[in-house]
Amino acid sequence: MVLTLRYAALSDVGRVRKDNQDSGLASDYLLVVADGVGGAVRGDLASSTAVQALRRIARPAGEDLLEAMAGGFHRAHDKIAELVEGDPELEGTSTTITAALFDGERVVIGHLGDSRAYLFRDGEVSQLTTDHTFVQSLIDEGRITEDEARTHPHRNLILRAVDAVHETDPDLFYVEVTAGDRLMLCSDGCSGVLDRARLADILGTGTPDFAAVELVRASLEAGSSDNVTAVVADVVETDAPHDAGPAPDTSAAASTGAMLVGAAADLPRTKAPRGLFRGHRAGDTGELEPVPGSEAATGRGLPFLGRRAEPAEDLDPEELRYAPRPPRRWAWLGRLALLALLVALVAGGLKIGYDWTQRQYFVAADGDDVAIFRGVSADVPGVELASVHEATDVRVDRLPEYRARQVRAGIDASDLDDARAIVTRLEQLVIECEPEPTDAPTDGPSPDPTARPGEGPTTGPTARPGRRTPGTTSPSAPTTTSSPSPTADALDDPCGEEAP
Template identity: 60%
Template sequence: MTQPTTQPTTRPTAPLRLQFAAVSDVGRVRKDNQDSGYAGPWLLSVCDGVGGAARGDIASSTAIQQLRKLDEPPTEDLLGQVAGALHRAHDRIGELVDEDPSLNGTSTTATVALFDGTRLGLGHVGDSRAYLYRSGEITQLTKDHTFVQSLIDEGRITEDEARVHPHRNLILKALDGIHEAEPDLFHIGLAAGDRILLCSDGASGVLDDRRLADILSTGGPDFAAVELVRASLEAGSSDNVTCIVADVVDGSTPVEDPPPILVGAAAELRRRTRSAKGSLFRGHRAGDTGELEPVAAEIPDDVPFAISNDPLDPEQARYAPRPPRRFVWLKRLLAGLIVLGLLWVALAAAWSWSQQQYYVGEQDGTVVIYRGLNADLPGVSLSSTYETTDVQIARLSDFDAGKVREGIDAGSLDDARRAVDNLASKQSTDTTAGG
């Protein structure tokens, strides 16, 4: 836990105030901490960096540095302030990527709780979480922006199955400076005795609601935060773990605000010169103050990809800026139906036009008027007999008979009838023609 450097300030009397603690640990597997957290009198926030080699620690610490500016008595527009800070964090990450292309692919989740003395204004992007523990009951306030959450919403898997799903780390929204991720924004009213928990998925991914409630039911914020981190590691979390716990207490008496707490990558980047990067967590259960030593990650044999000779860090494949492809067969079917519909419309329009065309031709030695086109497709006739005349081919000259057999195109039915009248007049004068 980072030691505060700012001096306490005295706040004006407010209906409620926060007593808070924050702990962040690299965990037993990760080589560095990509979580960042901040807890202050007016602001609680957790950011979980995504990107692996693309430096998720920079994304999370950058976001926290922008968000921590909210830690002052807020205006009435809590959600406007939270949304603005999240967008500024998003823009700042984009600026860093522009300055250093090697950071392309970095991003971070963000869960922000801005306090005004009576309620919280929450902003949320990604899969870090906020919980409310009240009167012995725990409630998840945020909703994960993840692939497995979409499967839960569709009823395809349960929450327990989501915890072991092979794609449980795939998030659909994050602050990356490129894709504009609209955050979830909402208020929650508070009462004295409430306890707030913000945590990264290193904790929520392995501890269910019952276990979280059990830990939150005991001790002060500092004790609860440490125990949540310890329990997450003991439950087998393979990720960084960050937990912020804040108690809502009566604020009728003016008090000095406790100094803010900065943890995780945001606090550690200043100390990157240290050679050892083991777990920073030191517990206090039963007097235990020994450092938890990291253990080697176990990579499943069926991991299908690698970079150089090292298995791919799941963090490098964690963020998916576009939603997963679901119901692919249905989308293809709909696309096919649309194409068929357009083709049918085009064919119907062509057929309607063809039925307004006429030509003069021959049928069984008699001159007739056809409606349609003077052409045929294999197995398809594009015309039909419209009107039979008494003009006989045999009584026409060879030239006129040949023209009729080839078909005399007419722009309209009237034009076709005039062509027949012309042939009839020739028939009556050329009585010896033909044979």
């Protein structure tokens, strides 16, 4: 009895991405999942090129499996470098690779990036590979748990991949397998949304074909926004010699042979592939255009640390795939909290502003009278910012004209005491500037019998009609015989008509 593989592979563009940049391969001896990075610089070319380069080792290997796998990774690096050299616009493209090479007894795993390999045995799932990501380094240091890593804002920041610049240094190791084992390779569009319990539930039932379809379907139902690729292979016993190939079965592989899926199967192409599950009961998963402002439209970051971001509208959604993004879970709650905070800030600002206005005072006209107002003299629709604080008996029409205009416009005060002092001054102006009654006229002055001919009656100077001149006591008070200065009564005249 010898061991062989029965396998199936499936890739779907998903519900958000416009292009499928995943590639997958399942064959008698080789399983591969590659997740391209690059977006506008064609991550689909990188992943499909890597799969085609590794396909050269998909045969019964007489050489050491580790050396064969390492050679496949180096060949993928060289092929991608040739692509970039021929077309400089492809600079920056890269791909993850997770591969399993089988020789009939054991499997060698090669791994770079965040695609994963799992082993399902005796009802339990174990993860064979370790992600080359930032959050995995935090897990290794004990700073976060695996569950916390699923919602970490930097969970998609990749640290290592196969590109045209850096020499490959993949993780390489053997895995002993037995009949009844099931191997599963997938892109992070699957492993990023399905936990181990769900993976075990799916891998524990049905054929490889059923498991591959269910893995993709369950990933999309769980909310995956990425391309989803799954390769499933059962290790089975057969009487046929290993060199004779797999035993007859009814799986998809029985009629198709080696299975290429995703970008490796679609290239060259001129348009995005249609989603496998279009019209499925779980929802439409075709190649929808990203919603403006959504995660797909703005991208998920930069493929390399330190690279400067470009405006989102100039980039393909996949180009920014591996940089930090915030968790989508409970996003509505965060928006609601932000809205409540903004409302509270605005309300608090309005309350502080209103309280400030109620500590201000000014003197203005309240109908025909002068009054002290509290607040500010401003018109805001629906809001009273000033009210009468103290009424007075001073009438506006008894003030000098320019003072009356000042009162009607409003006279600002520094505080309530200052406002009262202004009112006191206005009351004094009313007294000082109010016209006084004059004496009744007589038939004429009595002649002075001692006066010289031609001289009129002697009288003292009198105030100007209509008001008292400051410094006088009555209109008939005697004065000195010197003539008054022509500018004396024009200085600091509180009853004058100068502009305010």
